[in-house]
Amino acid sequence: MSDVDDQARTRVLDAADTLFYSHGIRAVGMDRIRDLSGVPLRRLYRCFPSKDELVVAYLRRRDRVARAALAERVGRHTDPRERVLEVYEWLHDWFHEAGFRGCAFTNAFSEVGGDNAEAARTVRAHQQAVRAYLRELVGVLNAADPDSLTDQLMVLVSGAINTALITGSPEPARHARAAAASLLPS
Amino acid sequence: MSDVDDQARTRVLDAADTLFYSHGIRAVGMDRIRDLSGVPLRRLYRCFPSKDELVVAYLRRRDRVARAALAERVGRHTDPRERVLEVYEWLHDWFHEAGFRGCAFTNAFSEVGGDNAEAARTVRAHQQAVRAYLRELVGVLNAADPDSLTDQLMVLVSGAINTALITGSPEPARHARAAAASLLPS
DNA sequence: CCGAAGCGGGAACGACCGTTCTCGGCTGAT
DNA sequence: ATCAGCCGAGAACGGTCGTTCCCGCTTCGG
Numbered sequence: 001m002s003d004v005d006d007q008a009r010t011r012v013l014d015a016a017d018t019l020f021y022s023h024g025i026r027a028v029g030m031d032r033i034r035d036l037s038g039v040p041l042r043r044l045y046r047c048f049p050s051k052d053e054l055v056v057a058y059l060r061r062r063d064r065v066a067r068a069a070l071a072e073r074v075g076r077h078t079d080p081r082e083r084v085l086e087v088y089e090w091l092h093d094w095f096h097e098a099g100f101r102g103c104a105f106t107n108a109f110s111e112v113g114g115d116n117a118e119a120a121r122t123v124r125a126h127q128q129a130v131r132a133y134l135r136e137l138v139g140v141l142n143a144a145d146p147d148s149l150t151d152q153l154m155v156l157v158s159g160a161i162n163t164a165l166i167t168g169s170p171e172p173a174r175h176a177r178a179a180a181a182s183l184l185p186s
Numbered sequence: 187m188s189d190v191d192d193q194a195r196t197r198v199l200d201a202a203d204t205l206f207y208s209h210g211i212r213a214v215g216m217d218r219i220r221d222l223s224g225v226p227l228r229r230l231y232r233c234f235p236s237k238d239e240l241v242v243a244y245l246r247r248r249d250r251v252a253r254a255a256l257a258e259r260v261g262r263h264t265d266p267r268e269r270v271l272e273v274y275e276w277l278h279d280w281f282h283e284a285g286f287r288g289c290a291f292t293n294a295f296s297e298v299g300g301d302n303a304e305a306a307r308t309v310r311a312h313q314q315a316v317r318a319y320l321r322e323l324v325g326v327l328n329a330a331d332p333d334s335l336t337d338q339l340m341v342l343v344s345g346a347i348n349t350a351l352i353t354g355s356p357e358p359a360r361h362a363r364a365a366a367a368s369l370l371p372s
Numbered sequence: 373c374c375g376a377a378g379c380g381g382g383a384a385c386g387a388c389c390g391t392t393c394t395c396g397g398c399t400g401a402t
Numbered sequence: 403a404t405c406a407g408c409c410g411a412g413a414a415c416g417g418t419c420g421t422t423c424c425c426g427c428t429t430c431g432g
Contacts, residue, residue, distance in 0.1 A: 024297070109351070155365065172341055175338045175341050178338060179342070182368060
């Protein structure tokens with residue numbers, strides 16, 4: 001695979017990310033990805049042999065980027081309690097962004113989880129990776145039951161995203177943060 | 187509209203409910219609804235002039251049924267605190283059901299929310315109706331800020347459903363219940 | 373300069389889906 | 403009995419989408 005193919009892969013993934021996230025996977029055809037990326041269908045199908053595999057690559061890159069962005073935000077703080085709460089500050093900023101359309105992974109799972117087993121696996125892997133990261137943040141707290149606390153914080157993250165999506169308001173991040181603050185040990 | 191049409195409407199809605207919920211809306215064609223309901227396409231389109239309107243009717247009936255089931259469960263208790271926590275017990279039982287596939291409203295919103303404005307409105311109305319019901323349950327508690335508490339409980343409900351969907355486990359209901367118990371005034 | 377291989381643009385194909393139409397048969401009033 | 407109108411079954415239509423194919427052009431080694 002040549003380096004012109006590498007560049008094409010990046011451009012295709014950029015286009016897929018924009019279009020899949022903002023319009024949904026089933027609503028976006030391969031020709032729209034060709035139009036936005038400028039990569040002809042022939043090369044596009046050489047880089048990604050099927051739409052299903054492109055969807056998986058889209059999800060894998062989102063996973064990498066999102067978790068890196070979260071870690072960067074959390075890294076701004078040193079106090080263990082603030083590090084956990086910063087997760088919900090990050091959500092709040094995200095909900096404010098113009099193109100916010102909910103969790104790409106949950107959306108993909110609803111749309112193609114039944115037909116694209118590898119995509120479904122990728123969604124679950126993302127969820128588990130985020131939980132593992134949260135578990136690390138919780139580990140340095142003096143929690144009575146760190147695993148249970150992590151699970152509760154995960155429910156708050158997921159619920160905030162989905163409630164923000166449906167209500168169209170960023171407030172659920174505040175509600176989740178307030179709930180998390182009550183659950184954390186002082 | 188005759189009563190044979192009424193019977194057809196019910197059979198079509200039954201079929202749509204089963205198929206839309208378990209396979210997704212876009213994955214189910216009108217012919218599969220015809221096959222399962224036994225209602226010929228001609229009559230089906232007289233009862234529901236388009237698939238979009240059938241989707242809205244499907245969501246509206248789900249809203250009615252789900253909220254009635256929730257109210258029935260909560261009604262088994264008289265203690266105000268137990269009435270709130272019973273919501274999460276209900277979720278736990280629901281997650282155990284064989285055909286559980288997440289929240290029909292969130293799924294519909296992800297799948298067709300962009301193309302079917304009336305369906306999107308119906309999803310938001312359901313969310314608001316559930317919140318209003320929760321607000322009633324919270325109202326009789328001695329909460330410092332009942333509205334804020336209601337918002338936090340809503341985030342826990344939504345998060346439990348979505349986390350259960352992706353992990354395939356009913357445990358998120360327990361986690362949400364534990365978090366809610368911590369948030370409720372004693 | 374020449375032939376071959378690879379390229380991009382876009383047409384083509386096959387499958388599917390929402391919706392409508394056709395056709396043969398049944399019903400029921402006269 | 404007859405004729406008009408309605409019905410169910412399924413074919414047909416128009417559009418979309420994922421994927422492949424064709425054609426004319428470029429490029430580059432000999």
